[in-house]
Amino acid sequence: MKKKTIGIVLATMLSLGALGAVAADVAEHRHGGRRGHGRGGMFMGKEMEGRLNLTPDQKTKLEQMHQRQREQMKGQFQAGPQDRQGLMQEIFKDNPNPAVIQQRVAEMQQRQAAALTAHVQAMQEFNSILTPDQRGEMQKMMAERAQKMQEWKAKRAERMQQKQQEQTKPPQQ
Known part of the structure; x- marks a missing residue:
């Protein structure tokens, strides 16, 4: 049971770490970071805009979609570090409580699932804006x-x- 719990915890930590890295990378891109996607992240980059030949209406719709998603995900990204810190504190206690660890892992997994669902919905909306x-x-x-x-x-x-x-x-x- 302990091995399974530890495995779940480690897998969750790795995936949340990756999610955090992606979030940081997206934030950097949004603000004109190292890859220069500029405002709007990957979906409003000049290369994509040019290659897709987006209309002004499409650009507006994508910017609105991006703004909604950013607001929706804000809480997810703010909760991530607190979740990981709380989990680590519980794991490294003198007498860690497996039930508390499981609860924290489950909460983190719920947040990940919600983030993935929001991402899929945004991609579906993005797809609906594009022409064939x-x-x-x-x-x-x-x-x-x-x-x-x-x-x-x-x-x-x-x-x-x-x-x-x-x-x-x-x-x-």
């Missing part, structure tokens, strides 16, 4: 992005392997 030709272009863009991600992962794995090999080399005399 724009949807086709969007699918091409997603395929390109997936390809770039695969390339990035391969390069990252190669760097990690090189680093590991360097660490396991015996010191030269």
